[in-house]
Amino acid sequence: MEETGPEFEPLGARSKVVDIEKLTKWNLTQLPELVESIDSNSGEEVEIKTPFPWRSDLNTKIILWCGDITLLNVEAIVHSTNEKFNSSVKTPSSDVIFEKAGPELLAELKNNIKVCKTGDAKLTKGYKLLARYIIHTVGPRYNFKYVTAAESALYSCYRQVLQLVRETNIKTVALTPAHSELRGYPIEDGAHIAIRTVRRFLEKFGDEVETIVFQCTEEEMEAYQKILPLYFPRSSKEEAMASCMLPENIGNEDGEPIIAERQIRIMDKPTFASMRGHHEEFEETVDLNKEFATSTVLEVGKHPFAQMEDNPDEMKKSAIMGKTTDEQRQMENRRRYERLMKRARTEDLTDIAALKCLYRTEVDKYGRPVVIYVGKHFPGQSVNLEKALLYMLRVMEPVVESDYVVVYLHTETTASNHPPMNYLRQVYSLLDNKYRKNLKAFYIIHPTWWSKLATWFFTTFTASDIKNKVFSLRGVQYLYRSIAPDQIDVPSFVTNYDIKVNGPRYYEPPNDSQEGL
Structure with missing residues (x-):
């Protein structure tokens, strides 16, 4: 008798296929709303402007799901891998993808793709998988000394994946996290970049995509349940609460992380003091009103004042002299405070x-x-x-x-x-x-x-x-x-x-x- 258990399925059989049409869309997902812990007046109208407003049309395109990505009946799945697609660093789904796709997948990668750089994405056929396509991407290694580089590379992963989705006219895609704990990337930090990038993408190209599934493991699920409402709020009250809980750096209009050092050094009209490297004079000319008067959300993190950082070269110099980051930050805060107090005593207010x-x-x-x-x-x-x-x-x-x-x-x-x-x-x-x-x-x-x-x-x-x-x-x-x-x-x-x-x-x-x- 022919065995038909999990290890011996009849040729061509498809077991445990997950129909995404039967999965719960994000707008209907039942999770505790962020505002339940606030003692609110039920009839009070909330007036607030946020960078990620409540949009039911976008929420209907999002699914949060925990399970085997190869079982989803989507047009494309994302495979988080390493530069040479070998076994040195793999995500939990990597072995399953190679096994179910068959040897043709590995052959295409070795013969045609050969290598995928960190932050890049490559497209192959899905072969024996349910998905027609596989999008391979390589997430960065995380090092706290080079956080901005890791954030930029991770953003590039998701951006390149979504670009391939558009170019190939893919309507449904399942995204596995490109940020891997095997490479040291914190789950929550990576989730912010992933979800934010998808949100910005849908704002611009939502009409071209029907469904995006955030596929994750049980370990990642808690982080995604916590962070998704910040970028895809499900009600006006959740939107208001989310605006307060967003990180300072919410990226630019595409979700790309803002790098403070670039904001310092790129100036349309450098002052004489800044050309001389006179850092004291440069800080005195910062227009705090321009920084503060913008919305709560559009300018967060764009200026070094928001990051509470000084000139990166000065900070590195101090670090070499033996000062810790906390000590340096305290010194810089103290200097700023003293300069502001000097102005407060003398200016006409x-x-x-x-x-x-x-x-x-x-x-x-x-x-x-x-x-x-x-x-x-x-x-x-x-x-x-x-x-x-x-x-x-x-x-x-x-x-x-x-x-x-x-x-x-x-x-x-x-x-x-x-x-x-x-x-x-x-x-x-x-x-x-x-x-x-x-x-x-x-x-x-x-x-x-x-x-x-x-x-x-x-x-x-x-x-x-x-x-x-x-x-x-x-x-x-x-x-x-x-x-x-x-x-x-x-x-x-x-x-x-x-x-x-x-x-x-x-x-x-x-x-x-x-x-x-």
Whole structure:
């Protein structure tokens, strides 16, 4: 009797074929949404601009799937291999592909293709596979000393693969990760580049492709489930949350990683100081407002200020002298802070002061100075953010020398009042450590869904050291537990709004025996 088990299938038989039409598309994939951990107001509309907006038409073209790539009934599959297609470095699917495709595949590779360089992609027939084509690509070896080179090479892998998809008029393709742990590439770092490149490709050429399957192993699945929503959000709320969790370097319009060193050295009109290599003068001429005033997402990581790095040659020189990267970064941050403080003390900032969005009031019950920030008075989309930063330093510098408290009045703010998220991250990274150390409480009055989201993100990923110092209060009177009414100067529109939503007296201040917040 002829055996028909897994090892002895009848000639021409196809077992366990996976029909991609029966797989769940990304727009219908049931995963926990990113915003479920935020206590939101269900009826509140979210106004936010992101680099990767929610697009159901693109989500219907994406499938996330774990399994044997050779079982998918797609026109093309991607084979992640090495330069000479031999057995020295293989991905888990490599052996299966060669085995099921038959000896003709290896013969074509040896006789016609011969070699595939790192970052390149080559097309062959699928032979005995379900797929008509196989696209072979070689991912980079990862070395933390040459991260930018590895990122550029990995981007090139995916870009070349997708280019072959277009040129060959392939409608359905399964992408296996080109970034291999066997070559030391971190799974999550590689997933960002893979998914981002596909997103940008579909934005431009989505009409030419029907389905792209992200095929991965069980070990890779968790990373892809976590990162896919950042670039392919499935709802408006997930889009808003994703915008806060995106990495600083989201690449250019094609998804290609931005290399900060190139941004420093390529200038349309070099200044005399930069031609002399006078680094101090070059940094003084940086237009921070131009960097900050753009959207949260379009300029992230494009300038060395965003990367918190200085001239690469200077950093290398310091490293040779024995300084660690952390020590060098701290030194550069300190230098930037001191230069900005010098400007804050001397420049004319009367136009920012006239906004009355940041000012010093009296003290709390423990004698700590209180600083008020009025969100509604801050024109976040039109103000000169560089001058706003300088004014903040001028107001805060005398206060932060000892314990202090900040009250943020979020009352009646709109999207136009919200500064870009990357601006907040950069400013926080720039500030002297005494700002974090001496801050004892940060009160947010009349919080909204957006403020809760932004606060959760900021204190989770950027400012974890102040997370336990942030308090959201739904009314001004809750402040009276730690700040006496006659010690805090609150604008009339805030108190009017407070009475409107909470009533004239909704909170009974504790007696003196009770502890303050």
